[in-house]
Structures are given as C-alpha cells and as structure tokens.
Amino acid sequence: MYRFLPLSYSYLHALKWCTSSHRSLRFMETIQQRSQSLKELLLKAWRERWSDVQWSTHMKRILPPGVSGDAYKLTDIILTQAFVGPNPNSLMLSYLKHIIVSQVVSHTAVLSTIIEYETVCITRPYCMRGLLEILNGCINRINCQGSMEECLTLCQSFLQVIHWLLHSITLMLDKMPDMRDLQVMASNLDIISEILRITCTSRVNKLLLFVAKLEDKATWTEIEETVSSIRTTLFAIQSQQSQEQPTRSKLTDEIQSGSSQLDQFLSAPRTTHASQGANKKDKGERTTESIRERLERSLQEVLRLAQLDSSPSPCSNSLELKTMSSCIGVMTFMEAALNVTGDLQPFVDQLLLVEQLQNLPRASVYLELCQASLLGLIDLPDTCEELKWLAFTFIKLPQILARMKQSPSPRDSTDSALHFISCFEQLLRFNVLIDQADTKHNCDCMQQLLQQCSKLGLITENQLRELLAARSATRRAPVQSRSSGHGSHESPQQLPNSTLVIRAEPTSTSILKKWDMDYSKNPDELLGVLGHMMSGKSFELIIAVLATTGKLKKFTAKLIKFNEQACKQTQAEVTKGSQVRAALFDISFLMLCHIAQLYGTEMVTSNGGDSFFETWVQQCIPDDNGAKPLGSFPAVEPSKGDVLLSQYHSGMDIKTMQARWNEVIDTMPYIMQEVLFAWENGATNVDQIQKLIDNVASKLCCLPICCVAWLCSHIAVLASTERNRALSLLQIICSHQASSQLGVPLQIYDNERNAMMQIIIRKMCSTSPVTNPMAKTSRDVPSLPPATPATQVLSSVFAEIMDKGCVDRRTLALVDQLITCGGVLWFCRGVVLEICSLHCKNDLTMAVEVAFALFQVDIEQLTLTLTRKVLPRILADPLNFEKLSNPRGHALARLTVWCIAATLTNHTSSRDSKCKESPFRLLRGRKRPRMDLDREDSSVLKDEARPSKIRRLLSVGDEDNATSTLTGSVNYSTGFLVAQTLQQLNEPFPRALVSLFQLFSSLMSSSMIGPRTEFVISFMTEIIHCSEHIASGVLQFAPITMMSQMLNTSSGQFLLDLALAIGRVDSVVARRLAAKALCHNKTGRF
Structure with a gap:
C-alpha cells in the first residue's frame, strides 16, 4: 500500500520551472523548424520561378494564423539568399517587396535588417542598389499598427536608417578613388541623396525622425558628426583638384587620376526625375543638379530636423492686414504707470510672448512701444508723474529695445537695424503726436529718444542724422535748441525736465558708488551730499532715474543704513557732531518716506531687514489703502513720553547728544494722544497747541510726520461726530509754516527739509477721504x-x-x-x-x-x-x-x-x-x-485642493501604475505626460492646470459633441501654436488618457501639430503617444 508524502513548496516550484522551461524549449524548436521550412520553401520558389502570389500562398501555410514573419526573421532570410553573389537576386527582392506590401513583415524589421549591411555599399555596390530600391519603396509608407513601444522602436529604426545612409556616403566618398565601379557608386550616391530629400519632404517622416531624435540622442549626435565629416570630405575633394602638383610619381598620378575622376562624377550635372520614380505624380518634374549639389541640399535638410516647428498659426490680429497690437500699448502704459520700478527682463519677456502669440513683425512691436510712451508723456497730472514718464521714455525704453534686439524675431530674419529704422520712420508719421509731446515738455522728444538709442548702438550716426532731418521737415512748431541739453550752459532751472532726467542718470550712478565709502568717521561730507540732493528737483530726478534703472532698492538700502547709524549715540560725541547726526537722521527719514509714498513701501522694506525705519513704515505710515490700525503703533513707557511732552510745552531744547531719535519717534503717538485728550477735556487751548506744534516742528521735521501718521489712524476709527478735535489738530499741523524767528537749533538745510515735510504730510492726508481736505489739493487719481x-x-x-x-x-x-x-x-x-x-x-x-x-x-x-x-x-x-x-x-x-x-x-x-x-x-x-x-x-x-479628486486623477494611467514611490520616498504621479511630484502639484498654478485638464478630460469622454468639446479643441489648437517652452510647460500636466483619446480622434494638420507638441514634452510616455499617433496616421503624408 502506497503512502503519499507531502510535497514541499520548493519541489513544486522546481517542477513548475521545469515545465515552463520545457515549454520554452519546445517553442524555440518550433521557431527553428519553421525558419528552416521557410528557407527551404524560398529555395524551392527560386528554383521553380514562382510568382509573388504563389510564394505568398505557400508561405502562409507555414506561418501560423495572425503571426508576423518577424518572429522567424523572414526579412533576414530573404535578404541573405538575395545577396549570395555580387549582384542581387531580383526574384528574391520581389518576394521581399511583396511581403512588405502585404504586411507579413513589419517596417521595423525591414529597417533593422537593412542597417546590418554596413559595408555593402563599397563591397557590393549592386546589392546596395537593391537595398536602396527596397528602402525607396517603403519610405513614404512607413507605419505600425502595434503598441506604443513598437511605434517608438520604429521611429528609432527609421533614424538609424538615416544614419546608415549617411555612413554609406562617407564610406563611398573615402573608397571611390580606389574603386573601378565609379559609375554605379555615383548613381548610388545620387539615389541616397534623393531618398534623404524625399524623407525630409514628408512632414510625417520628419515628425517620426524628430520623435526618434528626442528619444535616441546618441544616434542623432552621430548623425551630426557624420554630416560634418561628409562636408569636410566634399570640400577636401574639391580643393584637392585646385591645387597644382609640381612633381608627380607614378603612384601619385594614379591617385590624382582617381580623385579627378571622382570630382568629375560629383560635379557633373545630372538630369533626373524629381523623386526617382518613388512618386508617379511627380514624373513630369525634372531637375538638373550635380551630385555634390544634391548631397549638400540633402545634408542641410537632415540637419533641419532639429529645428522642426509646428505649422504657422493664422494671424491673430483684428484684421489680417493689421500689423499692430492694442495690448502692447496698454501693457506699456501699465508698465510705466504702475510698474516703473520693476525689473526689465520680465516686461521684455512679456513683449516677446505677445509678439510670438500674435505673429507680429518686430518693427510693429517697437513702434507700439514708442507710440505708447509718447502718449503717456502728453497725459501727465503733476511733476512727479512727469519725471517718471520721462525717465521711462528716455532711459528705460531704449534699454527695452536693446534687450529685445538680443532675442531674434521668430517671424522676420532680417537685420535688426532695419527693424529700428522701419519703426522710427513709421513713428515720424505721427507728427501731431510728437508735436504735442514737444510742446508739453518744451523739448525735442524724437531727438532725445534717437540720441539715447544711438548711444546703445541701436542706430548708427548716419541713420540718426537722416531721421533727425526727416523730423525737421515735418515739425510744425520748432523748439529751442536748448532741449538737447548736452552743450547748453543754462541753469538747471531753465532746462527742460527731459534733459535733466538724462543728465541725472550718470549722477545717480556716481552717487551710489560714492556711498560705498564708510562715512561713520566723516558724517559732514555725507550730510553735504544729502543736503545738496534735496535742493530743487534734484532728489525727485535722482529717484526717478534710479527707479527706472532698477537701482532704487540699492539706494534705499544705503539710506536705511545711514538712518540706522544716526539713531545710535556715539561715544565722545560733541555738540556739533550730535547736531549733524540729528540732521542725518531727519534728512534720511524724510527721503525714505518720500520714496515710500511715490514708489510703494516695498521699495524700503523688500530688503528684509529689521531696521527702525523698515519697522516704522510698515506699522505707521498711511498708504494707498488708507491709514494703518492703531494697534500696530509701538507702545511707549508713559514716563518717557511725559518728559518729552514737558519739554515741548516749555520750549526747552532736546539735548541732541543724549537723544536716541528712534525712541523720540516712538513717543510721538503718545504725545499726540495726551494733547488731544487734554484739549477735549478743556485742559489746553488752541494757542498752547499751536506753540507745542511749533516746538515739535522746530526740533526735527520727521516728528510732525509721525504725528500726522497717528492722527490719520486715530481719525479713521472715530465716528463722524467725534472727529472735530482730531481734524482741527491735524489742520494745525498741516498749516504749520517754518519760521526763522523761532531760534531753531538745527538750521542745517532747514528750508529743504520743511518743504519735503509738507509734501509728505499732504500726501498722507490725501490717502483718506476724511483727511483729504487737509492736503489743500484734490486727489489727482480718478475715483x-x-x-x-x-x-x-x-x-x-x-x-x-x-x-x-x-x-x-x-x-x-x-x-x-x-x-x-x-x-x-x-x-x-x-x-x-x-x-x-x-x-x-x-x-x-x-x-x-x-x-x-x-x-x-x-x-x-x-x-x-x-x-x-x-x-x-x-x-x-x-x-x-x-x-x-x-x-x-x-x-x-x-x-x-x-x-x-x-x-x-x-x-x-x-x-x-x-x-x-x-x-x-x-x-x-x-x-x-x-x-x-x-x-x-x-x-x-487655496483650500480647494480636493485631495480625493486629485487622487482620483492621479490614479488614471494608461499602461503604468498610478503612483509609485521612487528614491527618497517622494510620491510621483505617472498619470500625466510627465511624472509630477505631489509637492509640485501643491503649487497654485500647477494645481489649476490639473483641475482644468481634469475638466477637459471629462468633457472629451462625454458622448455629446457640442460647444464645450469645440472649446477644448480650440484650447488645444492655441496651445500647440505657442512656443515649445509654453506648450511643453502646459501639456506636461495633461492626463495620458485624454491625450491618447485626442490623438485617436484627430486627423489632418491638427493631428500632426498635436503629435509634435506632445512629442516635445520631456517624457518617454509622451514620445510613445506621439509615435503611436504618427504611425497609425492614415490620412496621408503631408
């Protein structure tokens, strides 16, 4: 009686492995047997001279149903038998052509087999002719109905065939002087060049090669090196014939004879059909070119594959004949009015983007920039805005033009100097606009703009003179010659502001360089520089130029440094030194407040420091949104505030040697609160308050500014019936006038400081409708x-x-x-x-x-x-x-x-x-x-992250898993064309694109076709006509399923452009999708 023992798991696993190995061996034996049967059948067909149909009928009896001949290397078997001798077997080649047409073998197998014959071009040129005929027959019929991986493999094989053709050209050029069959090899060169031309003529073929280039960069690098080698060889052969040989031996004569004969073959004109019989409809087209010219043209076409672009987008302007864009003018006005301190490059990038999106000529972009700048010069409310616009027009605008010159125009490849000449010639036609700008600013605007452009090398001196002469002929109201300002000896007050702005540019640069010095040991020199800047319009001119050139933040950082140093009391400080320190603190404080009001508080706070002024300006000074909350003002000890209040009441001088001016500034809200409380309760009167304000203003001009800042915040929280006293106190401060009879202890640049103080206070009062009447001027900003x-x-x-x-x-x-x-x-x-x-x-x-x-x-x-x-x-x-x-x-x-x-x-x-x-x-x-x-x-x-829906979108995959954990334990999503990290998807803009594409995917999967589907198609059409950077940056967030569906349902030119845009996305999945769409394309070759 048998007893069954339990089998171990390892025994069962070994038994299973043996069974699978046995099946694999049987499968390999079956393939070998059928391959041998195909060889025998092929020899029998050759002996009995079977027709293509007979051969196909008997062959299909051996091949299993639905199985390709690639599994049995049928292409290699036929070519091996066809190339037994020096000449190819035409019957065997006909069998191969038949199975290619009937799709028994794939194009991938055919191309992969052809490239294995590396030296056949020189060892057996007639067999090379046979390979070229096969390649020429299928070059415009390349397709693949397999998976994405098989389609991408076909693209790579196609690129390798191009490399094989170029490598064959190199071998033939090197060996032809020593060969006897020059006529046959020259004919092969001609056919190869024609095959390359036909390949690069078909848009589908170029797209296939472009996708392969992105996937197989090593092969493309070898192609570029081979093309360079071919060009070098052609040049060497041509130059060798032009050199004279004074002494020749017998061997030298033979070499020279072969080279001369080769050069004759390459240079002889040949009249052939346009496509060498590959396309019957072009039979009537005949070309007469030498082989050298054909090769050069074909090599150039091959290299152009690297710059493959999508089809040109239609003109997106309002009219097809219109070459102007309204948005450039609006953007220019917005840049000069709202973003004058912005960096130059982002605005230039936006202009280049508009030029590419709207397909505009470069000269039109320049013209719109200049025209908008002149329009802004006419519509100006006050002096400060005027200086901003003048600085933008005559300093920043030429720099914008120079920066755009560095980026070539995608539409027009003409000389960049011609773009500027065309721009200025068209601008001169707007003579009414230019005349109004000249009259408004009492200067020759075109002359100054052209001179600034000439300094940057945008136009030459001769072009400058010609344009100025053309302007003189159209000018109606001549202006004085002093408007140029460069050779004038008039005082700055008599010069136009445009000239002063241009002159202020080198001055501002020199000031920044001088301020790199250490002024802690010699503050008098620094005070002289600051005081000189406050006279007249000097300070407004300098900061306008600095803001335009992007150096204002550096300027304010140095002012903050000086202000911070003036806050601190130095050891062994004398009376005069302490007064200089107080004046430095006051002047730097006023300058910084003025800059913050004109150009925004971020100009003085963007450095990220923790200085006193940066803290104060963020917490206290009113801005465009109104006054700051009272809770943001610093808290002060009552004892310190009472001491200062008593000094102000009594008119005692503050001892500058003991004063810490930042602490004095912080106590001003407490003092104003006490004064206002005393006035409301009848403890003081108007005359006493007036005297106190005069005493406060006589110490430092920055102290009334701090008082006004607190009053604006205090008035904002009061009811309308409780504002009378506070508004009256504000009125007293605003109406204060500097007096020289007060015995002011700080007389250093007192008039300039008081003038700037009044400007700052009026600006602070104008930020609120309640306090605006105190500014004594109406708001220049429309409401x-x-x-x-x-x-x-x-x-x-x-x-x-x-x-x-x-x-x-x-x-x-x-x-x-x-x-x-x-x-x-x-x-x-x-x-x-x-x-x-x-x-x-x-x-x-x-x-x-x-x-x-x-x-x-x-x-x-x-x-x-x-x-x-x-x-x-x-x-x-x-x-x-x-x-x-x-x-x-x-x-x-x-x-x-x-x-x-x-x-x-x-x-x-x-x-x-x-x-x-x-x-x-x-x-x-x-x-x-x-x-x-x-x-x-x-x-x-922010909170609309919807993690469940995001997770659901991320889980959508085509052939890969939804998420995978890679090195570093970072979660990646492979449901997109490019795998995205979850950290990237948490950014607002990528998350918005993901949500948008998720919506598009649901619309495309709907069974109803309507305006929504048409909207998605329009969106994709606009995307693929953008630049490569934009299209790839957007499509990387597209779901794979959506892109696959769109490729499967598209046709015509839209399919090719979409496949190109997807193929450019830097991912293997994207290139596979593009290759599959191109290989499955049945709409014909474009």
Whole structure:
C-alpha cells in the first residue's frame, strides 16, 4: 500500500520551472523548424520561378494564423539568399517587396535588417542598389499598427536608417578613388541623396525622425558628426583638384587620376526625375543638379530636423492686414504707470510672448512701444508723474529695445537695424503726436529718444542724422535748441525736465558708488551730499532715474543704513557732531518716506531687514489703502513720553547728544494722544497747541510726520461726530509754516527739509477721504462714480479701451480701483462676460487683446481665477453653451491660453533671475496690498485642493501604475505626460492646470459633441501654436488618457501639430503617444 508524502513548496516550484522551461524549449524548436521550412520553401520558389502570389500562398501555410514573419526573421532570410553573389537576386527582392506590401513583415524589421549591411555599399555596390530600391519603396509608407513601444522602436529604426545612409556616403566618398565601379557608386550616391530629400519632404517622416531624435540622442549626435565629416570630405575633394602638383610619381598620378575622376562624377550635372520614380505624380518634374549639389541640399535638410516647428498659426490680429497690437500699448502704459520700478527682463519677456502669440513683425512691436510712451508723456497730472514718464521714455525704453534686439524675431530674419529704422520712420508719421509731446515738455522728444538709442548702438550716426532731418521737415512748431541739453550752459532751472532726467542718470550712478565709502568717521561730507540732493528737483530726478534703472532698492538700502547709524549715540560725541547726526537722521527719514509714498513701501522694506525705519513704515505710515490700525503703533513707557511732552510745552531744547531719535519717534503717538485728550477735556487751548506744534516742528521735521501718521489712524476709527478735535489738530499741523524767528537749533538745510515735510504730510492726508481736505489739493487719481454700478463702469471702461485702442491715466486708474473694490473673481468674470457679449470676429479678437493687457495688472491671480473659477462655471452650465459657440468660444480659449502662457513666462523670468519668491509667484514692481488681501480672502483658491479628486486623477494611467514611490520616498504621479511630484502639484498654478485638464478630460469622454468639446479643441489648437517652452510647460500636466483619446480622434494638420507638441514634452510616455499617433496616421503624408 502506497503512502503519499507531502510535497514541499520548493519541489513544486522546481517542477513548475521545469515545465515552463520545457515549454520554452519546445517553442524555440518550433521557431527553428519553421525558419528552416521557410528557407527551404524560398529555395524551392527560386528554383521553380514562382510568382509573388504563389510564394505568398505557400508561405502562409507555414506561418501560423495572425503571426508576423518577424518572429522567424523572414526579412533576414530573404535578404541573405538575395545577396549570395555580387549582384542581387531580383526574384528574391520581389518576394521581399511583396511581403512588405502585404504586411507579413513589419517596417521595423525591414529597417533593422537593412542597417546590418554596413559595408555593402563599397563591397557590393549592386546589392546596395537593391537595398536602396527596397528602402525607396517603403519610405513614404512607413507605419505600425502595434503598441506604443513598437511605434517608438520604429521611429528609432527609421533614424538609424538615416544614419546608415549617411555612413554609406562617407564610406563611398573615402573608397571611390580606389574603386573601378565609379559609375554605379555615383548613381548610388545620387539615389541616397534623393531618398534623404524625399524623407525630409514628408512632414510625417520628419515628425517620426524628430520623435526618434528626442528619444535616441546618441544616434542623432552621430548623425551630426557624420554630416560634418561628409562636408569636410566634399570640400577636401574639391580643393584637392585646385591645387597644382609640381612633381608627380607614378603612384601619385594614379591617385590624382582617381580623385579627378571622382570630382568629375560629383560635379557633373545630372538630369533626373524629381523623386526617382518613388512618386508617379511627380514624373513630369525634372531637375538638373550635380551630385555634390544634391548631397549638400540633402545634408542641410537632415540637419533641419532639429529645428522642426509646428505649422504657422493664422494671424491673430483684428484684421489680417493689421500689423499692430492694442495690448502692447496698454501693457506699456501699465508698465510705466504702475510698474516703473520693476525689473526689465520680465516686461521684455512679456513683449516677446505677445509678439510670438500674435505673429507680429518686430518693427510693429517697437513702434507700439514708442507710440505708447509718447502718449503717456502728453497725459501727465503733476511733476512727479512727469519725471517718471520721462525717465521711462528716455532711459528705460531704449534699454527695452536693446534687450529685445538680443532675442531674434521668430517671424522676420532680417537685420535688426532695419527693424529700428522701419519703426522710427513709421513713428515720424505721427507728427501731431510728437508735436504735442514737444510742446508739453518744451523739448525735442524724437531727438532725445534717437540720441539715447544711438548711444546703445541701436542706430548708427548716419541713420540718426537722416531721421533727425526727416523730423525737421515735418515739425510744425520748432523748439529751442536748448532741449538737447548736452552743450547748453543754462541753469538747471531753465532746462527742460527731459534733459535733466538724462543728465541725472550718470549722477545717480556716481552717487551710489560714492556711498560705498564708510562715512561713520566723516558724517559732514555725507550730510553735504544729502543736503545738496534735496535742493530743487534734484532728489525727485535722482529717484526717478534710479527707479527706472532698477537701482532704487540699492539706494534705499544705503539710506536705511545711514538712518540706522544716526539713531545710535556715539561715544565722545560733541555738540556739533550730535547736531549733524540729528540732521542725518531727519534728512534720511524724510527721503525714505518720500520714496515710500511715490514708489510703494516695498521699495524700503523688500530688503528684509529689521531696521527702525523698515519697522516704522510698515506699522505707521498711511498708504494707498488708507491709514494703518492703531494697534500696530509701538507702545511707549508713559514716563518717557511725559518728559518729552514737558519739554515741548516749555520750549526747552532736546539735548541732541543724549537723544536716541528712534525712541523720540516712538513717543510721538503718545504725545499726540495726551494733547488731544487734554484739549477735549478743556485742559489746553488752541494757542498752547499751536506753540507745542511749533516746538515739535522746530526740533526735527520727521516728528510732525509721525504725528500726522497717528492722527490719520486715530481719525479713521472715530465716528463722524467725534472727529472735530482730531481734524482741527491735524489742520494745525498741516498749516504749520517754518519760521526763522523761532531760534531753531538745527538750521542745517532747514528750508529743504520743511518743504519735503509738507509734501509728505499732504500726501498722507490725501490717502483718506476724511483727511483729504487737509492736503489743500484734490486727489489727482480718478475715483469710481458713487452712483454708478461697478458693472456699468467696467463695461464703459472696456468699451472705451476697445474704441480707442489704448488707455490713459484715468482709464488705468479706474481699472485698478475696480479690481481693488470688486476683487479678481468679479473683475475676471466681468471681462469674460464682456467678451462673450460680442459677435463679430474682429471685435472678439480686439477684446481678447484688451483683456489680456488688462490682466497684466495681476496676471497670476487673474489666471488662477480664470482657470479655476470662471471657466468651470461656464463649461458646467448648459445655459452658457451659447457663450461657448464659435467665434466666442475660440476667443475665450485664446484668452485662457494667453494668460497661462504669460504666467509661465513670469515663472521662467523669476527662475532665471533667481527670485526668492515662489516659482509660480512673481510680483514685479510695486506691490499692491490688494494682492495680499485677495490671497487671504479668496480662500477657495487655496483650500480647494480636493485631495480625493486629485487622487482620483492621479490614479488614471494608461499602461503604468498610478503612483509609485521612487528614491527618497517622494510620491510621483505617472498619470500625466510627465511624472509630477505631489509637492509640485501643491503649487497654485500647477494645481489649476490639473483641475482644468481634469475638466477637459471629462468633457472629451462625454458622448455629446457640442460647444464645450469645440472649446477644448480650440484650447488645444492655441496651445500647440505657442512656443515649445509654453506648450511643453502646459501639456506636461495633461492626463495620458485624454491625450491618447485626442490623438485617436484627430486627423489632418491638427493631428500632426498635436503629435509634435506632445512629442516635445520631456517624457518617454509622451514620445510613445506621439509615435503611436504618427504611425497609425492614415490620412496621408503631408
């Protein structure tokens, strides 16, 4: 009786392995047997001279149903039998051509087998001719119906064939002088060059090779080296014949004879059909070129594969013949008015982006910049704004033009100097505009602008003289010659501001260099420099130039350093030294306050320091949003405040040697609070308060400024019935006049300091409607009409900009206030509704340009709002389908793409400039506090992470798992074209793109085709016509399933452009998708 013993797991595993190994051996034996059967069948077909049909019939009896001949190396078997002798077997080649056409073998196997014959071009040239005939027959029929990996392998094999052809050319050129069959090899060279030309003529073939180039960079590098080697060899053969040989031996004569004969073959004209019989419809086209010329042209076509571009996008201007853009003028006005202190490169990048998106000529971009700058010079409210515009026009604008010159135009490859000449010649036609600017500023604006451009090398001296002569011929009202200012001996008060601004540029640079010195041992010299800067308009001129050139932050950092040093009491300080220290503190404090009011508090706080003034200006000084809260003012010990208050009441002088001026500044709110409390309770009267204010102002001019700052904050929290005393006290301070009979102990530059103090106080009072009457001047910034709804104001402003094609100071101020009052969500929705209310295509294109320019006020937040809030609501509501119908839907898609492109461009600019901000946050120039409020208030944009939906999107994969843990325990998502880390997806802008593509994916998977689907197609069309950087930066967040679906359902030129855009995305999955779409393309070759 048998007893069954339990089998161990290792025994079962070994038994299973033996079974699988046995099956593998049987499978390999079956392949070998059938391969041998195919060889025998092939020999039998050759002996009996079977036709192609007979051969195919018998062959399919051996091959299993549905199995390709690649598994049995059928292509290699046939070619091996075909190339037994020096000449190819034509019957065998016909069998091979038949199975290629009938798709028994794949093109990948054919191409892979061909490249194995490396030296056949010189050992058996007639067999090489046979290979070229096979290659020529399938070059325009290359396709693959397999998986993505098989399609990408086909692309790589295709690229390797190109390398094989170029390598064959190299071998033939090297060995042809020693060969006898020159005629055959020359003919082979001609055929190879024609095959290369045909390959590079077909757009599908170029796309296949481009995808392979991105995947197999090593092969492409070898191709470039081979092309260089071929060109060197051709040049050597040609130059060798031109050299004379004084002495020749017998061997030398033979070599020279072979080289001469080779050069004759290469240089002899040959008349052939355009495509060597590859395309029957081109039979009538005949070309007469030498082999050398054909080779040079073919090599050039091969190298052009590296710069493959998408099909040119249609002109996106309002009219096809229009070469101007409204948004450039609006952006220029916005840059000069709201962002004068901004860095130069981000604005230049935005201009280049607009040029590429709208397909504009470079000269038109230059013209729009100059025209908008001249328009801004005419519409100016006061001297400070005038100096800003003059500095922008005559200093920053030439630098912008010079920076743009460094980037070649994608549309026009002509000389960059011709672009400037064309720009200025067209600008001279606006003689009325130039005349008004000349009259407004009493100068020759064109002369000064052209001279500044000439200094930067944009135009030559001869071109400068010709343009000035043309301007003189069209000028109506001549201006005085002093406007040039360079050779004038008149006083600065008599010179125009434009000349003073130009002269202030080298002065400001020299001041910054001098301030690198250590003035702690010689403060008198520093005080002299600061005091001289305060005289007249010197300080406004210098800071206007510094703001334009981007050096204002460096200037303020040095002022803060001087102010901080003046706060501290030095040892063994004498009376005069202490007075100089007090004057330095006062002047630097006034200068910094003035800069903060004109250019924003971030100009003095962006350095990230913890100095006294940086802290004070953030906590106390009123800004565009009004007064600061009372709780932000520093707390002071009552004992110190009472001591100073008693000194002010009695008129005693403050001992400057013992004073710490930062502590004195901090006590001023306490003193004002006590004075106001005493006045309200009848403990003092107006005369005593007037005397106290005079005593305070006689000490330091910065002390009344601190009093006004606290009063503005105190008045803001009072009821209207409780403001009388506080407003009266504010009125006393504002009406204070400097007097020389007060016995002022600090007489150093007293008049200049008092004048600047009055300017600062008036500016502080003008920030609030309650205190604005104390400024004795009306606000120069237009305000929103109180009785008109904001929606109507937005509609009227938008219509006005579209009608004029530009903005002015009033319109831009209204736009800024609309965003401040309504928020980015309301403003973005309102602009989109204005676009969707139009019907004419030209009006819609114009509206997109205007909207894109207005969005530059806060491009990042408006783009986030558009992609995450406005668009999803429009796409989700069936009632909005009419708004999405073309051409409105296409216009909205274009606006969305342009905003996304602008945000990505800002990201690149911040990364290149090594900005410390978040990579997707770039706040250029003057920051508006509205941005921070919007980021805090629009919590939807922050808290709308929806991790469950994000996780669901990340789990979508085509052939890979949803998430995988890589080195470093960082979670990656492979559901996109490019694997993204979860940290990257937590950024606001990438998260917005992910949400948008998730919405698009759901719309594309819907069974209903309508305006929403058309909107997605329009969006993708605009994306693929952007630059490579923009398209790749957006498509990297696209889901794989969505891109695969779009490729499968697209055709024609859109399919090819989309495949190119996807193939450029730096990932293997993207290249596989592109290769599959191109190989499955059945719409014909383009």
